[in-house]
Amino acid sequence: MKIFSAEQIYEADKATIKKNSISSDQLMEGVAVQLFNWLHLRIQGAPVKIHLFCGIGNNGGDGIALARHLQEHGYNIAVYVVNYSKKRSDDFLVNLDRLKDRKIWPEFLDESSVLPEIGRDDIIVDAIFGIGLNRAPDAWVVNLFEHIQKAQAFVLSVDIPSGLYTDKVQRDEKSVVKANHTLSFQVPKLVFFLPETGIFTEQWEVLEIGLDPEFLVNTETDYELIGKNEMLPVYIPREKFSHKGTHGHGLIIGGSYGKMGAVHLASKACLHAGSGLVTAFVPKCGYTPLQTNFPEAMVLTDTDENHITKIDFTIDPTVIGIGVGLGKEASTVKALDEFLSANKKPLVIDADALNILSENKELLKKIPAQTVLTPHPKELERLIGKWKDDFDKLKKAKAFSKEYDCVLVIKGSHTITIYDDKGYVNTTGNPGMGTGGTGDVLTGMITGLIAQGYNPLNAAVFGVYLHGRAGDIAVEKTGYQALTASHVVDAIGLAFMDLFAQPKNRPDQGESGASPE
């Protein structure tokens, strides 16, 4: 699913209005009907008090139009106009008049108003600011946000939590409404997926509002949300007469004394992701544990007992995953340098191999085109430098990807894979996966996918998706606390099979997601 910028959403509105020969007011009416249907289906006429806080732009217009539908169906409503500016939008005014025609007089709130009482069991509709927010809200509006928060009532945000920008981070946390649920029009907003801004909505859901499909299909976006629908076309089916020789050979290089489990997990994940063969290249101390515990893997060893000191092998792997459990001994740094100078195979680089690259930036020039790098936030910072906020991080990551022609997998609760100018936002995974070894599993999976013929970008995006899905499947049996990296490996096969499972029937809902908390 494409993630559009605010500018593109405004363009989509214009294209829809033109193509369908409708007015912007009719588009808003369609939105209001969708909002009403969503609420009505859930509260089914219950006498719960609904407080609608409406701004004076089109987000406010949506709220005012929703209020009219609620009133027509006998709901117990209170409507407030948050008068933060004199520049009211035309469609807001049209809907305000319609409301007044029905003898509903909203309460106009400004700096001097006494704020309304809100019960804990009431519902709040937040239609104060939408995607048009372009500067920090005034202090009295921030006070209102705090008042809303203190009520502890259920907050439903219209399109986006008020106070949240679409393209930058709101510095002051109090200047954003914290929504329990956000109904986002037609497309999700990028800010729902970034660590600094995703915290403002617990759940989000897309409401189809009938924007022009041709515009949506033909417009390229900077970001894409990755779910099953995006991954199914990427999947490479197994051919009947294929054999282990046609599914590639993944080589996992890493390990050091006390960190051999990382290689075990990555190699196993590589095989479970479908690599025909897997070889682990480790210091000598890894030979016996790997051969004993993981019979499917072949094992090659360094001459050194405890660390990698020279990467020397005669096999011909399809792809190499390097770095898990590697350590940063001086002899290992030298070995990595020599290896990168000679290597011509596709690479997946993780963990200490990334740290070595960060400390020896000249080595980055030696990585092959489209190498996949899988940093967690600290490793990323060492690679690309400190960032001001999440948007700056993405900008720097894109510049880095271009400079070194690499695929950058930014690991997090919504892992974002960056290649060139584009970002792929993952939707699978859960907080149980924040546990030692899951990163090693991901490295192994991406290596295993490249071994089978996936191009590095597809392997990274698909690997991240499957990894999260495997975690989601595994956690159903273990719970968050007990989930381990081994459980994730064991569920990789189920994650593949889940691609072809029939979706559960949820006719009333669009695509949706929840923040991990």
Ligand SMILES: NC(=O)C1=CN([C@@H]2O[C@H](COP(=O)(O)OP(=O)(O)OC[C@H]3O[C@@H](n4cnc5c(N)ncnc54)[C@H](O)[C@@H]3O)[C@@H](O)[C@H]2O)[C@H](O)CC1
């Ligand atoms: N395709 C769609 O998604 C549709 C969305 N709709 C809704 O329209 C809003 C966007 O409406 P817009 O009028 O452009 O913006 P806002 O409602 O967010 O209004 C903001 C308004 O106020 C000005 N402003 C911005 N920041 C401040 C500030 N800090 N203080 C005071 N004033 C401010 C700004 O100039 C705007 O004029 C979208 O989110 C949806 O809810 C449509 O209903 C139809 C299609």
Ligand SMILES: [K+]
């Ligand atoms: K809003």
